Amino acid sequence: MLVGAQLRRLREARGVTREEAGNAIRASHSKISRLELGRTSFKRRDVADLLTLYGVTDDAERATLLSLAEQAGVPGWWQAYGDVVPGWFDAYLGLEQAACVIRSYEVQFVPGLLQTEEYARAVIQLGRRDVTGPEVERRVALRMRRQELLHRRSNPPKLWTVIDETALRRLIGGPATMRAQIEHLIRVSELPQVTVQIMPLCAGAHPGAAGPITILRFPEGELPDVVYLEQLAGALYLDKPAETERYWHLMNRLDIEAEQPGAAAATLRRILKEI
Numbered sequence: 141m142l143v144g145a146q147l148r149r150l151r152e153a154r155g156v157t158r159e160e161a162g163n164a165i166r167a168s169h170s171k172i173s174r175l176e177l178g179r180t181s182f183k184r185r186d187v188a189d190l191l192t193l194y195g196v197t198d199d200a201e202r203a204t205l206l207s208l209a210e211q212a213g214v215p216g217w218w219q220a221y222g223d224v225v226p227g228w229f230d231a232y233l234g235l236e237q238a239a240c241v242i243r244s245y246e247v248q249f250v251p252g253l254l255q256t257e258e259y260a261r262a263v264i265q266l267g268r269r270d271v272t273g274p275e276v277e278r279r280v281a282l283r284m285r286r287q288e289l290l291h292r293r294s295n296p297p298k299l300w301t302v303i304d305e306t307a308l309r310r311l312i313g314g315p316a317t318m319r320a321q322i323e324h325l326i327r328v329s330e331l332p333q334v335t336v337q338i339m340p341l342c343a344g345a346h347p348g349a350a351g352p353i354t355i356l357r358f359p360e361g362e363l364p365d366v367v368y369l370e371q372l373a374g375a376l377y378l379d380k381p382a383e384t385e386r387y388w389h390l391m392n393r394l395d396i397e398a399e400q401p402g403a404a405a406a407t408l409r410r411i412l413k414e415i
Contacts, residue, residue: 141178143208145364145379148176150194164193182209221282228374239297241357245394247304253287259321262313300335302398308411315415322412337398338407
């Protein structure tokens with residue numbers, strides 16, 4: 141998706157149509173559309189020809205995009221969980237692993253990257269009577285594996301999350317599960333790469349009340365930010381600057397209206413005593 145988005149921007153900046161781009165790689169305009177949406181694999185020769193057509197002559201920029209295009213064809217570890225991962229979520233898993241900054245707002249649940257095993261199991265089982273025990277455990281294992289990125293030795297991403305207080309007071313899995321989850325949040329919020337803010341109930345209505353938001357930023361300056369909006373049976377991926385800038389402004393407003401990061405531990409301990 142990221143490589144495709146960059147190719148689309150380069151094409152549009154050069155004023156090249158999809159038909160012209162398709163002719164350059166001996167393909168149809170519909171294939172260019174699929175490439176730009178990240179819905180088909182890349183061939184190195186095709187990417188190299190498109191970069192030439194788009195006037196990209198800088199060796200470093202060409203090497204970066206060609207390398208990323210090759211990496212896009214290598215199966216990620218999460219693809220071993222393909223039996224329990226819906227197609228619309230598969231792309232997010234790859235983006236999450238590549239991000240250097242992950243900012244999120246959660247209104248219903250604790251963020252997946254900060255969930256305990258028991259809490260994750262309870263969330264996965266909510267409203268899913270058709271899910272078998274083995275499938276639940278596979279989903280839990282996937283969620284726990286995702287969290288390893290926060291503890292990797294080399295360049296873990298910066299996670300900055302705002303959690304609505306209602307999510308912390310909702311007894312997912314029962315009191316014992318919720319107590320363990322909040323204790324875990326207190327511990328993980330002390331990691332230098334993790335910032336937790338809480339949106340208090342007294343804040344009233346605020347711009348993020350419509351639903352969860354995740355913004356992903358990547359280390360390569362040429363690649364765009366991605367806004368991920370998860371829905372009941374699908375997700376939206378936004379990467380156009382006009383769209384992502386709007387959500388950055390929204391996230392900044394949420395950060396201002398939420399309690400300051402230093403207050404999170406005290407609020408979590410207060411909620412813990414009340415459970």
